[in-house]
Amino acid sequence: MRLLFNEVRSNKFKSLVLISFFIVLLGMLGAVIGYVYGSLLFGVVFSVLISVVYILISMYSGDSMILSMSGAREVTKKEFPHLFHAIDGLSVAAGIPKPKAYVIDDSALNAFATGRDPEHASITVTTGLLKIMNRQELEGVIAHEMSHIKNYDIRFMMLTAVLVGIVTLLSDFLLRSFLWGRRREKSDGVGVALIVVGLVLAILTPLIGQMIKMAISRKREYLADANGALLTRYPPGLAGALRKIAKDPDPLVDRANKATAHLFISTPFRAHSGFIVNLFATHPPLEERIKRLEEM
């Protein structure tokens, strides 16, 4: 339990680092745009202001953004009593408040948790998963999500989804605006240098975003598997669930996208293989996770 406490602190710290990184990055982008269009200072101030506002919005309603982006809807106990019982029971086991329950109407087998802290958290599962899993397996999945909530993974992962999402959008926009700006600009030395910096930034940001997401997810999934098994005291439950997920013929969650993929318990896209895909994979291979659970 003490280890988990350290995990919480580390996640809060990483969230802060991510936020500062986001502000600096946007400030730099703002400086470049500002310079190209006339006022460097205005560009910096404006973009830092915007990024602070955006961070506040992300923190307080990032989870509802993610939920509506994924097409999740809140459900009542009447509709899925066993889902509610699993969430109730495991929140008691974890000693945290009861998260809200959401489902995505999708046949793919998947689940995720989001929110800014355990007091404001929700767990989402697909209806396909509810249909296929037995009670032990469903509890295994919910326990995995519950440990993401308990150690504040959800805060960091929510911020990554929302912040990296917007950076990707922005850099796309920037790339285009440079193509326009270059035609009008007289190419003096400083201007060209700044444009090069801007271009590099614009190309680098989505890459950096990918790296961050990768770094946070792979280790985190193993840890959440282990903590989840500790909550249910029954590793075969989650192992069985992962085995069913591995056999899922259609793992594509229709409304999942690159910004939200790392939130899910297993990657919500079709299976690919190859070096590049593995390098940028947000999730460790299911076989490896199952193996580790079986060894517990």
Added chain:
Amino acid sequence: MNPLYIILIVVGVLILFVILLFNSLIRLRNQVKNAFAQIDVQLKRRNDLIPNLIESVKGYMKHEKSVLQNVTNARASVMKATTAKQKAGASNMLSDTLKSLFAVSENYPQLKANENFMQLQEEITGTENKIAYSRQFYNDIVMLFNTKIQTFPNNMIASHLKFTAENSFEATAEEKKNVKVKF
């Protein structure tokens, strides 16, 4: 440096240590109490569900009087229990009698198809799980608390501050013996 200052610093650090220890122990003990209350909530919830369950199966299970009687008796003993050990024993007994009731219900196809019975069964199974999880959480916290007051150097101070080890929510061997399941 003046030896007086050294003594003052040592005493100050010691006092600070005691204050921090005291506060963290109080926090943990409150968590223990809260976790125990959580178990009680779930036990009560299960007890509230049982009369409905008996009512819905009575019509079908005419020849299983003893099974129903066992459930009712076990429920009454959960209500009477006061200490953690008694509650744990009575709760285990009730769980076992409910298990045998649900096992017997397998022989009654009409009962199993009954919407009301199905809902109650889901509700009781869910509550049984929650009881297990709340016990697990309580025992985890109790272990954390007990370890903290029994390890050095905390043990030298904790006993003076009137902190004593808490009981985990576990039935003793004797109480386990009392559980009889009849089919």
